[in-house]
Every structure is written in C-alpha cells, then in structure tokens.
Amino acid sequence: MIYRQIIRSFIDYGSFLLSPLSNQRSLRLDRVQFQTLRIALGQMRSCPTNSLLIEAADAPLTVRRLYLAKKFFLNQYSSLSHPLIPKLIRLNNHCTNSPYWRNKELPLLVVAYRVFGIIPIYQSLLPPFFSFEFVSRYSKIPVFVDCGLDKNDTVYGSIFVNSTFNNYLDSILPNYTFIFTDASKLDADARVGVAYHCSSSAHSASLSISKFFSIFSAECVAILEALSYVESEGIKKAAIVSDSLSSLSLLKQNSISSKTPFLIVLIKNTVLKLIQNRFSVAFVWCPSHIGIRGNEFVDMLARDAVQNGAEDNSPPPAQDLWAVCRKSMLNDWNQIWRNSTKGRKLYALQPAPALQTWFHEWDVGRKNITTIGRLRTGHNSLPAHLHKINVVPDTNCRCGYPYCDINHVIFACPLFNQHRPMLLSSLARMGVFGPYFIPHLLSLNNYDILSTICSFLNKTQLPI
Numbered sequence: 001m002i003y004r005q006i007i008r009s010f011i012d013y014g015s016f017l018l019s020p021l022s023n024q025r026s027l028r029l030d031r032v033q034f035q036t037l038r039i040a041l042g043q044m045r046s047c048p049t050n051s052l053l054i055e056a057a058d059a060p061l062t063v064r065r066l067y068l069a070k071k072f073f074l075n076q077y078s079s080l081s082h083p084l085i086p087k088l089i090r091l092n093n094h095c096t097n098s099p100y101w102r103n104k105e106l107p108l109l110v111v112a113y114r115v116f117g118i119i120p121i122y123q124s125l126l127p128p129f130f131s132f133e134f135v136s137r138y139s140k141i142p143v144f145v146d147c148g149l150d151k152n153d154t155v156y157g158s159i160f161v162n163s164t165f166n167n168y169l170d171s172i173l174p175n176y177t178f179i180f181t182d183a184s185k186l187d188a189d190a191r192v193g194v195a196y197h198c199s200s201s202a203h204s205a206s207l208s209i210s211k212f213f214s215i216f217s218a219e220c221v222a223i224l225e226a227l228s229y230v231e232s233e234g235i236k237k238a239a240i241v242s243d244s245l246s247s248l249s250l251l252k253q254n255s256i257s258s259k260t261p262f263l264i265v266l267i268k269n270t271v272l273k274l275i276q277n278r279f280s281v282a283f284v285w286c287p288s289h290i291g292i293r294g295n296e297f298v299d300m301l302a303r304d305a306v307q308n309g310a311e312d313n314s315p316p317p318a319q320d321l322w323a324v325c326r327k328s329m330l331n332d333w334n335q336i337w338r339n340s341t342k343g344r345k346l347y348a349l350q351p352a353p354a355l356q357t358w359f360h361e362w363d364v365g366r367k368n369i370t371t372i373g374r375l376r377t378g379h380n381s382l383p384a385h386l387h388k389i390n391v392v393p394d395t396n397c398r399c400g401y402p403y404c405d406i407n408h409v410i411f412a413c414p415l416f417n418q419h420r421p422m423l424l425s426s427l428a429r430m431g432v433f434g435p436y437f438i439p440h441l442l443s444l445n446n447y448d449i450l451s452t453i454c455s456f457l458n459k460t461q462l463p464i
C-alpha cells in the first residue's frame with residue numbers, strides 16, 4: 001500500500017514520456033520497484049524479480065508505462081479541444097513517413113494513438129460536468145432502492161416474489177407506468193445488448209451497441225432509451241425499473257462532481273427536462289434473477305439484442321475503454337511471465353498474472369503473508385533451498401532426514417510430531433485429506449487452509 005501510494009506514484013508520473021528508454025536506464029527504475037516489493041513482501045534476495053511482481057500483483061514497469069500512456073491518451077482524446085491531439089496526429093504521420101523513426105521504438109503516446117485513435121469514443125468540447133445545465137448537477141430525483149426482496153426470497157416461489165414486488169410498486173408509486181430496463185454483455189468481443197419493456201403497453205425495444213461499452217454504461221443507455229420512449233409517448237407518470245444498483249445509487253446522489261460518469265449526468269439532465277415539462281419520473285431498483293417478470297423479460301430481450309438488436313453506433317465514454325487497457329496490460333505481462341524461465345515454482349501455482357494479490361481480501365498479517373509468499377515462490381530458509389543457493393553445505397534436516405523441504409517439515413518431520421495431530425484434524429475438518437502436497441494446498445488458495453499451515457509453522461518456530 002505504501003509502495004503504491006508513495007513510491008509507485010512517483011515512478012508512474014509522466015513515465016510514459018520516458019520511453020523509448022535504454023535498457024540500462026529502464027533497469028535503474030525497475031530496481032527501485034524490485035527492492036521495494038522485496039522489502040514489502042519479505043521475500044528472500046534469491047527470489048526472482050518476476051515472481052516478486054506476480055506476488056505483489058504489480059505489473060512490470062515497461063508494461064505499465066504503455067498502460068498509462070493509453071489511459072492518458074483516452075482521457076485527452078475525449079476532449080475535442082485538447083491541444084495534444086492535433087500534435088499527436090502530426091507526430092504519428094512523421095513516425096510513418098520519416099526514415100528517422102524507421103528502426104526506432106515508437107513513443108508510447110503514438111502507440112496509444114494507433115490503438116485507440118481509430119475507435120470512436122464520446123467526445124465533447126467541455127468536460128461532461130460542464131456541458132450540461134447547472135441545475136441538473138444538483139437536482140434531486142426520486143430513486144427507490146429498497147424493495148425488501150433479495151435472492152433468498154426465490155425459495156418462496158415466483159408468485160410470492162411478483163406479488164410482493166407489485167404491491168411494493170403500487171405502494172410507493174401509485175398510478176405510474178413501469179418501464180423495465182436491462183443490458184447484457186455476454187462476451188468482451190461481442191456487441192452489448194440493451195432493452196426496455198413497458199409493462200402496461202407491452203411495448204419493448206432493444207438495441208445492440210458498441211462492444212466497448214461497460215455493463216454500467218450500457219445500463220445507463222437502456223435507461224436513456226426508456227426515457228426517450230416516455231417523452232415520445234407522453235407518459236406523464238413513469239417509473240424506470242432497473243437492476244443496476246450502481247447507476248441508481250449515482251442517480252440518487254443529490255450532487256455530482258467532475259468524476260461522475262457523463263451518462264449519469266445525461267440521465268439527470270433528461271429527467272430534469274421531463275420534469276420541467278410536467279412529467280413525473282422516478283427510478284426503482286429491482287433485484288435481478290429472482291423471477292420478477294418484467295425484469296426477466298427485459299433481461300431476455302437484452303440477451304437477444306446482443307446478436308439481433310438494431311445496431312446503434314453511439315460512441316462509448318472514454319472510461320469504458322480503460323478495461324481494454326487493463327486487459328492488454330495483463331496480456332503483455334502474461335506473455336513475459338509465460339516465456340520466462342525463472343520463477344517456475346510460482347508459475348505452477350499461478351500461471352496468469354492478476355491485478356490483485358492472493359491476500360487482498362484477507363486480514364492475514366504481514367508475517368503470514370511473508371511465510372505463505374516464501375512457500376509459494378519456493379525461496380525460503382529451509383535447508384533444501386539454502387543448499388541450492390550455496391548457503392548451507394547439505395540439504396539435511398536436524399532429524400537426520402536427507403532432504404528438508406517444506407513437505408518434510410509440515411507432514412513428516414518427527415521433530416514436530418506434537419503439533420501435527422492438530423494440523424491434520426483441522427485439515428480433515430475442512431474436507432482436505434492426504435496424501436498431502438504443499439504446492440497443491442497452496443494452489444487451493446483457501447484462507448482457512450493457509451492460516452492452519454501458518455499456525456503450525458509458527459508453533460515449530462522454524463525460520464521459513
């Protein structure tokens with residue numbers, strides 16, 4: 001955490017401008033990253049640097065610089081008036097035509113431009129926050145997010161769920177017309193389906209929008225489509241029913257900031273205009289996949305729209321393409337990790353890099369993170385490893401067994417017989433039975449198993 005906030009932020013700032021960077025200089029920056037992560041994770045000096053990065057869920061700096069360049073480009077590209085874009089276009093042409101650049105590594109912003117400059121994204125002269133009426137930034141719209149139903153209520157059956165939900169709608173919004181909306185993203189490479197369905201008129205419509213839309217933005221597009229139906233049909237009392245809690249929570253907030261997604265600002269602005277024209281518009285959250293008929297129907301329409309919906313080519317917001325940047329950073333990192341010959345013990349446990357550490361959700365304490373981390377990388381203070389790096393003359397255990405590795409210590413060494421029954425009974429309680437093999441137990445990535453191993457090792461007082 002300290003590394004990410006204090007050290008990496010310094011390394012990151014403007015780092016994509018450093019590239020193309022000589023190997024020697026690049027290595028000097030890499031060493032800062034490696035040394036800090038080694039201290040943070042308590043890994044041994046012998047642990048390969050690529051394993052350190054995987055353990056810390058921190059991408060190599062070369063890969064990260066390209067990721068940052070892409071994100072920076074997207075942010076500026078969404079503004080029609082940003083002075084960087086025409087200059088970047090000129091530089092790109094220069095890189096294509098000038099012999100100077102023929103055998104040189106391209107500047108990262110040019111690489112980013114070549115990837116994303118051809119994808120239409122939402123662009124505006126002003127940042128979205130300033131493009132809409134001032135009053136829409138602070139307007140309050142009625143949003144109901146507590147229908148009292150959740151996934152557990154499915155056990156009472158569809159009739160119960162539907163009657164409870166309909167009674168709830170009638171009690172909070174009597175005489176309203178309810179329009180269900182939903183979005184569906186089945187595959188990152190397929191288009192995204194959005195749909196709405198008006199329960200009283202039985203009218204529905206669906207669209208297939210650009211594959212770059214995030215599910216959040218697609219839900220917002222579905223809401224906007226429903227609002228335009230409300231306006232065109234003159235439905236004076238309309239309530240939009242959506243299962244997207246994230247978008248409704250943002251709509252519920254009284255004020256918006258420059259960080260509020262522009263589609264939320266757009267919805268607020270549209271609602272405000274409707275209210276000025278004497279419409280009453282409200283929003284209701286409904287839990288998905290619990291059998292609410294309107295929601296199930298519109299979910300089916302949205303899924304169908306992925307392939308069969310009318311094509312709509314509205315551009316997605318720039319932020320939605322961040323996911324593409326993240327994915328390509330992971331792909332680049334994955335390639336480096338897969339093709340490396342070092343850190344193969346950890347590779348067997350974790351063949352693909354992740355952007356979150358294995359312990360990110362657990363309160364395990366640094367000592368245990370270090371212990372498990374050293375078991376994962378295979379670089380620990382037991383004779384089997386120390387002998388490999390020429391620290392001790394042999395691999396013998398104190399009990400006389402000729403090969404003292406972690407499997408021996410935990411499951412066989414007679415020196416720790418007194419602690420073993422508790423370990424084995426704990427593992428059996430968790431449904432884990434022998435023959436035991438530590439890499440297999442580590443690969444399960446189960447909090448209880450890992451804590452049991454740690455508490456056993458703590459009792460043995462062996463330095464790991």
Ligand SMILES: [Zn+2]
Pocket residue numbers: 397398399400401404408409412413414415
């Ligand atoms: Zn032993």
